[in-house]
Amino acid sequence: MNIGIDKIGFYTPHLYVDMNQLAVARNVEPEKFTIGIGQEKMAIPPITQDSVTLAANAALDILDDRDKEQIDFVIFGTESGIDHSKSAGVYVHELLDLNPNARSIEVKQACYGATAAIQMAKGHIALNPESKVLVLGADIARYGLNTGGESTQGAGAVAMIISADPKVMILEEKSTYLTKDIMDFWRPVYSDRAFVDGKFSNEQYISFFQEVWKQYKEQTGRNLEDFEAICFHLPYTKMGLKALRTVLAETTEDVQERLTSNYKISTKYNRIVGNIYTGSLYLSFLSLLELKEDLQDGSRIGLFSYGSGAVGEFFTGILQNNYRDHLYVQQHNQLFEERKEVSVDEYEAIFGNTLPTDGSNIELDVTNDPAAICVSGITEHMRQYVNKRR
Known part of the structure; x- marks a missing residue:
């Protein structure tokens, strides 16, 4: 049975700050942000947006009535959860009017959460071929003003439908993964801001990629020549390039040029959004799909997922015939414009x-937020949400 990504959507808040302006305000050379870490704009969530609304808005326009009836599992990967008990998936399930005969949960492992959700979804579809799973990756990266991590903040969400016989990409069976207990990035339950050992985290990211890539080659016999592109989790857009460069010597100059060129295309959306944690890898994947118009059906795409703390995984997919017909390019262009x-x-x-x-x-005024789904307030410790399209 072929299982994979049937639909993929994205949402980011309607506000952003230009990284050149932020650099000037912080007495930093603008090139440090725009070239050094590779960021141009940083999405800013208003008080009327949280991880729940970001995810719900990402899914809203890709779901039709048939999807809503067939989805019987909602898996929400996030590290920006709003409740220690109730899953963010339950809120989204209600906001999207999904079939009530469904499971809805939240999973957490830093930026790896949405990948864990996909792997869980594959198992569910294998047992229930007529089902569909809604996988969500939504986060608000928040470090604080005038902090070392400020320039790598961002906000947004990616929503994917995982199903049998998918229209966008089949996920191949073989993947390789690694877990180590390290403290490169973490956020204690008492803090609304993350802590990070930036140099150590960069080192571990690259080390994890090298290890899972080595395992993948050994277990499959494949090498870089077998890939049209490799997409990476992108806390900032230069990070994946640092990892990719460590293995490029394994292949020919032509393949090096192809992978490097396609990597740059895959970072364009991330450059103008910032870090969205669990959704970052899939935003990179979406950037590649929507912006590389000559990306051929049947291409094999590699994906490297990394969640600090730390879990890493390398997995792959094959683009399906006429996959471009099932993307939402115009919708996403309008969102950015x-x-x-x-x-x-x-x-x-x-x-x-x-x-x-x-x-x-x-009670919050949602009239200035153009999003369809917003946080409308808090009443007796309960967040209140509104779907303006109801």
Whole structure:
């Protein structure tokens, strides 16, 4: 049975700050942000958006009535969960009016969460071929103003339908993976901001890629020549390139050029959104699919997933015939075109405008947020959501 990605959608908030402007405000050479880490814009979530609404908005326009009836499993990968008990998947299930005879859960392992969800979904479809699984990866990367990690913040979500006989990409069976207990990035339950050992995390990212790639070659007999492109989890767009360069010597100059060129295309969406943790790898994959118009049906794509702490996995897929007919290129172009740039002062004000954590009730004005699904407030410790299309 062929199992894989049947549909893929994306959402990011309507606000962003230009990295050149942020660099000037932080007394940093702009090239450090735009070239050194490879970021041009950083998505800014207003108070009316959280991980739940980002994910729901990403899924909203890719689901039809048949999908809503066939989806019997919602798996939400995030490290920006809003509740220690109730899963974010349950909220999304209700906001999207999905079939009530379904499972809905949340999974967590840093930026690896959505990949774990996909692997779980494959097992479910293998046992239930008529089912569909909605996999979500949504996060808000938040480190703090004037911190070392500030330039790698971002916000957004990717939504995917996993099914039998998928229209976009078949996921091949073989994958290789690795777990090690390390402290390169973490966020204690008492903190709304992450802690990171940047140099150590970069080293571990590359080490994990080299290890799972070595395992993959040994177990499959494949090499770089067998891939049209390799997509990476991108905490910032230069990170994946650093890892890719460590293995390029294994192949010919022509293959090196192809993989490097396609890597650059795969980073374009991430460059103008920032880090979205669990969704970052799949945003990179989406960038490749939508922006490389001559990417051929039948191409094999490699994907490297990394979640600090740490879990890494290398897996692969084959693009299906006429896969481009099933993408949402125009919708995503419109999403980017309609975004609004904010000044650094406005960004800092938005960053500091957060939901109360002392149990206070709050009602939010959602009229300035163009998103269909928003956070509308908190009542008696319960977040309130609105779907404007109902």
